[in-house]
Amino acid sequence: MKFEEKIEAIYMRRLGKSYGEIRKKIKVSKSTLSAWLKDIQLSPKQEKRIYVELKQKNAYRLAKANQQKKIEITEQIVTGAKKEVKSLFKNPLFLSGLMLYWAEGDKAEKWETVKFSNSDSIMIKLIMRWFREICMVSEEKFRVCVHMHTLHCREDIEKYWSKITGIPISQFYKSQIKPTSLGQRKNKLYDGTCAVSVSNKNLFRKIKGWKLGFIEKIDII
Numbered sequence: 001m002k003f004e005e006k007i008e009a010i011y012m013r014r015l016g017k018s019y020g021e022i023r024k025k026i027k028v029s030k031s032t033l034s035a036w037l038k039d040i041q042l043s044p045k046q047e048k049r050i051y052v053e054l055k056q057k058n059a060y061r062l063a064k065a066n067q068q069k070k071i072e073i074t075e076q077i078v079t080g081a082k083k084e085v086k087s088l089f090k091n092p093l094f095l096s097g098l099m100l101y102w103a104e105g106d107k108a109e110k111w112e113t114v115k116f117s118n119s120d121s122i123m124i125k126l127i128m129r130w131f132r133e134i135c136m137v138s139e140e141k142f143r144v145c146v147h148m149h150t151l152h153c154r155e156d157i158e159k160y161w162s163k164i165t166g167i168p169i170s171q172f173y174k175s176q177i178k179p180t181s182l183g184q185r186k187n188k189l190y191d192g193t194c195a196v197s198v199s200n201k202n203l204f205r206k207i208k209g210w211k212l213g214f215i216e217k218i219d220i221i
Contacts, residue, residue, distance in 0.1 A: 006036050013037045016046030018053065074205050081209025085217055088134075088210075097130025098210055105207075106197075112204040117147075117195040121164050124194050128165050131198065135206075141198050145173040148192030161194045 005026050012022045019033055026033075042050070088094040100123060106115035114135075116127045131137045144167050146158055162169050175192075 009033060009036050010040065013040045013042075016042060016049060018050045073202075077202055077205040078209035078212065081206040082213035082216065085210055085213030089214075089217060091134075093130060094134050094210075095214075097127060097134055098207070098214060100127055101130070101207060102211055107208075112201040114198040114200055114204050114207065115195060116197075117193055119191065119193045121191075124161075124164050124196065127196065128167075131196070135198075135203055137198050137200070137203070139167075140171075141200060142167045143171055143173060143197045143199070145195045145197070146175040146192050147178070147195060148175060149178050157192055160191055165194065165196060167196070 005028060009022050009026050009028070012025070019030060019037075022033060023030065101116060104116060104118055104123070105127075106113055106117075114131075116124075118124055118127075131142070142165070144161060144165060146161055148157060158169055158172055158175060161167075162172070
């Protein structure tokens with residue numbers, strides 16, 4: 001039986017099959033297979049095919065491992081954040097900021113970016129205080145992008161939002177300017193929309209956990 005298996009293994013190797021492909025059909029150890037096939041040379045084309053397939057399999061395994069790691073980390077952070085709600089529930093800043101972010105913040109699971117956009121300066125001040133005091137975001141993590149229409153384009157708008165947010169203009173992205181349509185407001189004193197973002201996936205997951213903890217706390221589902 002071993003001789004027949006060896007002949008078949010040699011035949012498959014000469015066809016350009018990888019050790020993995022051969023071992024799926026012939027149940028022998030890798031060391032035995034290596035001894036049988038050590039003198040067989042593959043063509044450059046065969047070697048390239050095996051290399052590409054191996055690279056693709058390794059990339060898939062890595063992607064699956066990273067996906068599982070992400071799931072585990074997310075579950076851990078969300079679970080921990082849900083437990084924090086009990087101690088934070090009586091804090092008015094925590095609740096007001098959480099409700100404000102729940103209503104106006106970015107909740108896209110795909111990107112997991114913490115982002116809040118609004119044209120109301122009071123709301124921006126409140127969310128900035130929430131980010132700083134409740135979420136404990138460090139100052140260098142903040143980024144701002146101002147969105148405005150051509151009608152409202154003024155040199156002082158970025159300075160205005162820098163003062164409101166307390167974030168230096170050096171941490172501002174290039175302002176986004178859109179043409180003013182007939183349906184847009186005609187108030188020339190309008191200061192555009194301020195979008196504050198924090199690139200922190202773990203904070204995004206924590207906010208999600210707080211929201212779920214709040215839902216459980218008040219039993220609305």
